Amino acid sequence: MIDLHGFGAQLLAGTIVTLQLTLAALILGLILGLLGATAKLSQTTPFRWLGDGYSTLVRGLPEFLVVLSFYFGASQALMAVASKFGYREYIDVSAFAAGTAALGFIFGAYASELFRGSIIAIPKGQAEAARALGMSTRQTFLRITLPQVWRIALPGLGNLFMILMKDTALVSVVGLEELMRVTAFAVGRTKEPFTFYLAAAVIYLILTSIASYGLRRLEKRASLGIRELAS
Amino acid sequence: MNGQAILDMLPLLAEGALLTLQLVFLSAFVGLCLAVPMAIARVSKNPWVSLWPRLYVFFFRGTPLLVQLFLVYYGLGQFEAVRESLVWPVLRDAYWCAAITFSLHTAGYITEILRGAIQTVPTGEIEAARAIGMNPSQIYKSILLPRAFRIALPAYGNELILMLKASALASTITLLDITGMARTVYAKNYLPVETFVTAGAFYLVITYVLTHLIRFLEKHLHPDRKEPVVIIG
Numbered sequence: 128m129i130d131l132h133g134f135g136a137q138l139l140a141g142t143i144v145t146l147q148l149t150l151a152a153l154i155l156g157l158i159l160g161l162l163g164a165t166a167k168l169s170q171t172t173p174f175r176w177l178g179d180g181y182s183t184l185v186r187g188l189p190e191f192l193v194v195l196s197f198y199f200g201a202s203q204a205l206m207a208v209a210s211k212f213g214y215r216e217y218i219d220v221s222a223f224a225a226g227t228a229a230l231g232f233i234f235g236a237y238a239s240e241l242f243r244g245s246i247i248a249i250p251k252g253q254a255e256a257a258r259a260l261g262m263s264t265r266q267t268f269l270r271i272t273l274p275q276v277w278r279i280a281l282p283g284l285g286n287l288f289m290i291l292m293k294d295t296a297l298v299s300v301v302g303l304e305e306l307m308r309v310t311a312f313a314v315g316r317t318k319e320p321f322t323f324y325l326a327a328a329v330i331y332l333i334l335t336s337i338a339s340y341g342l343r344r345l346e347k348r349a350s351l352g353i354r355e356l357a358s
Numbered sequence: 359m360n361g362q363a364i365l366d367m368l369p370l371l372a373e374g375a376l377l378t379l380q381l382v383f384l385s386a387f388v389g390l391c392l393a394v395p396m397a398i399a400r401v402s403k404n405p406w407v408s409l410w411p412r413l414y415v416f417f418f419r420g421t422p423l424l425v426q427l428f429l430v431y432y433g434l435g436q437f438e439a440v441r442e443s444l445v446w447p448v449l450r451d452a453y454w455c456a457a458i459t460f461s462l463h464t465a466g467y468i469t470e471i472l473r474g475a476i477q478t479v480p481t482g483e484i485e486a487a488r489a490i491g492m493n494p495s496q497i498y499k500s501i502l503l504p505r506a507f508r509i510a511l512p513a514y515g516n517e518l519i520l521m522l523k524a525s526a527l528a529s530t531i532t533l534l535d536i537t538g539m540a541r542t543v544y545a546k547n548y549l550p551v552e553t554f555v556t557a558g559a560f561y562l563v564i565t566y567v568l569t570h571l572i573r574f575l576e577k578h579l580h581p582d583r584k585e586p587v588v589i590i591g
Binding site: 139186187188189190192193198199200204205272293294295296299300307311316318319320321322324325327328332335336343 | 360416417419420421422423425426428429433434436437438441493520524527529530537544550551554555556565566
């Protein structure tokens with residue numbers, strides 16, 4: 128086994144921060160994705176522009192650049208807003224908050240395309256039937272559309288989740304004490320870069336393997352009662 | 359918005375764009391060359407042959423690119439044997455470390471793309487090739503691979519775009535690509551909005567050009583998919 132020179136506990140702590148960041152960004156991303164998909168399918172043209180612009184723009188930008196812009200741009204933007212209200216102190220945005228916002232923003236852009244596709248994939252007759260039964264638009268969305276969107280979008284969301292998990296490493300560059308940062312710290316102390324980066328790689332591999340196993344289980348569960356296509 | 363600051367950084371970012379494009383095309387080409395034999399091994403019926411590309415893909419798709427980059431750039435220097443070998447001048451150079459890591463990384467993804475494409479080639483075509491007496495290497499050379507490349511082209515284009523975006527990580531090992539340039543410019547002018555938005559615009563333009571390039575290639579390679587001529591009589 129690899130000798131970690133007593134840095135095992137720190138690596139574990141870093142892994143936990145990585146997981147926290149992943150979950151926080153996931154939640155934000157899912158919300159932004161649903162909002163984006165709603166905007167894309169909206170009857171109002173400016174909303175459609177906004178939704179399309181959001182995903183087109185973000186999907187063309189490097190994730191790393193988005194993380195950097197959020198981290199360095201957020202405090203300036205917040206201070207500009209705060210100064211309007213007479214607050215002139217320096218506002219420091221934590222790396223965790225900026226990282227969550229940036230990764231959630233990216234996840235949302237991809238998820239909005241996915242959700243849009245899934246919503247369209249649901250036969251129109253179902254929504255019409257719900258209407259005919261007297262359900263409101265909101266009820267139709269929550270009871271008929273959303274549960275099915277979940278099933279259709281799940282494989283795609285799974286891929287996005289794995290990408291998100293690996294993208295959390297980018298936030299280490301702006302100083303969040305997650306797995307990569309802790310590893311770099313251990314490297315600085317022990318002068319054994321290969322050992323520690325390999326250890327980090329193994330931890331990421333374990334995380335992504337667990338995630339992919341869990342996602343397969345979830346997909347099976349979400350598709351209960353759906354006939355599988357003959358392959 | 360500070361217009362003058364943006365004008366000042368344009369030449370620097372353009373210089374960075376050159377490095378970004380170099381890295382992307384180099385790694386996309388080397389990655390493809392590595393991926394072809396791996397994809398062929400991956401579809402092999404012999405489990406001992408398909409195991410190796412499987413493990414390779416598992417590692418490169420399951421870990422962040424940043425870890426892979428640091429493993430090559432910082433990690434390899436840990437070993438005396440590497441530091442005293444002939445390849446050390448190459449491995450000490452951030453540019454080559456980035457090029458090597460990106461190539462290996464994208465090769466993992468392209469292997470999976472090609473595997474999917476090879477498996478999509480209709481069985482009938484392979485049976486037909488066998489029926490007229492082609493041997494396996496002939497089938498690969500003149501039926502399977504040409505077909506697979508055409509099938510894989512859109513996915514390869516996507517991978518090219520993903521690689522373009524991933525190449526921003528080169529700036530973490532001191533390289534001055536678009537992102538690297540943006541970071542140095544920001545360190546001097548402290549204008550995050552102007553700097554990063556301009557850098558983002560560079561990426562968007564490159565993405566736009568690349569997508570259209572791929573689309574053009576796709577059309578070129580699929581003359582059979584041209585719109586049929588409609589004769590109104």
